[in-house]
Amino acid sequence: MAEALYTQVHEALRRRIREGTIAVGDRLPSQEELTEEFSVSAITIKRALDMLRDEGFVVRRPRIGTVVVSQRPERDQSAGGTLVGYVVPGFDDAFGTRVLSGILAHAEERAHVVVGASHGDADREQRLIESQLERGIDALVLLPSSSDFIPPAVVSLVGRRFPIVIVDRTLAGTPVSTVTSDNVAGGRRAAAHLFDLGHERIALALSPNRVSTLDERRRGFVAAHASHHVRLGRDAIYDDVRSVVPGSTTPADDDVERLAAYLTDHPDITGVVAGEYHSARLVLQAARRAGRDVPTDLSIVCFDAPPEFVDAAMPFTHIEQDQYALGARALDLALEQLADPASVRQERVPVTLVEGSSTASRSD
Incomplete structure (x- = not known):
């Protein structure tokens, strides 16, 4: 009879887990609560919980209790x-x-x-x-x-x-x-590299994607100007590279056209930090469209880059993330x-x- 009782408790709890009534990450009721709910002994509840644990449905965590970790523990157990x-x-x-x-x-x-x-x-x-x-x-x-x-x-x-x-x-x-x-350090290092090469007027090219990664790189770019005692130009940050945003429908050529116009309107800019690799590729195309040779007339530093054999057109100087x-x-x-x-x-x-x-x- 005792075996039938703990089997019934085990089946009832397993059904709740499979159906999502008790979700993955949820804590099961305490042993005392289960004892009262099912009107059985603590030993019966313990045996039912042991079965759930052995099957991979739950784990016991110190100071927390018994927590559901899987709805389908019968999957490959390797x-x-x-x-x-x-x-x-x-x-x-x-x-x-x-x-x-x-x-x-x-x-x-x-x-x-x-x-x-x-x-x-x-x-x-x-x-x-x-x-x-x-x-x-x-x-x-x-x-x-x-x-x-x-x-x-x-x-x-x-x-x-x-x-x-x-x-x-x-x-x-x-x-x-x-x-x-460390994106702030990366933005600072990218800008500092251009300053160290003698560039006095540099720009930052970003997408309008609202992510902390780009915000931090922007902060590093601004910090580099302060540490090198260079005034940050009013138009130094171009944050309208739209086609690189995931899910964007903006044609890449539209970005190239706008970037080319930006470089033409700002002939004093001799270096660009691109917040993303794909933005750097667009800056490179825009520079060529504007009649600016890279790197003779315009230097570009970006974040990340594929292996050089993937992009033979221009192995970019870049900030490498691990x-x-x-x-x-x-x-x-x-x-x-x-x-x-x-x-x-x-x-x-x-x-x-x-x-x-x-x-x-x-x-x-």
């Missing part, structure tokens, strides 16, 4: 049965592919990774997160499409202390683990939170300057 979701706007050889490499390499034999691309669409991002939760992910790594808008699913997960790590973004006022590059480390640390932090939900950290990964063929000393 790699410890841990499933990590990764939602990202997109990725290519300039930025993203190596982040994913870091995640996958550090997940090997520790977790499975499910990847979804939002293409910069906030609604799609929300749906992807919800879909991955329905698949039973145990933790989420997210590269948000925006720093201004936090998906409701993320707010809910943070409130439930579900393991979540934000990559390449900072979310002000949200108690969540983040892994970012993308592999970003991905690796994000995965590690997500798994750490599985063991200790209170483990919330903000980490910053150093950047380096890599010299290419897009910069030269200012001879005059």
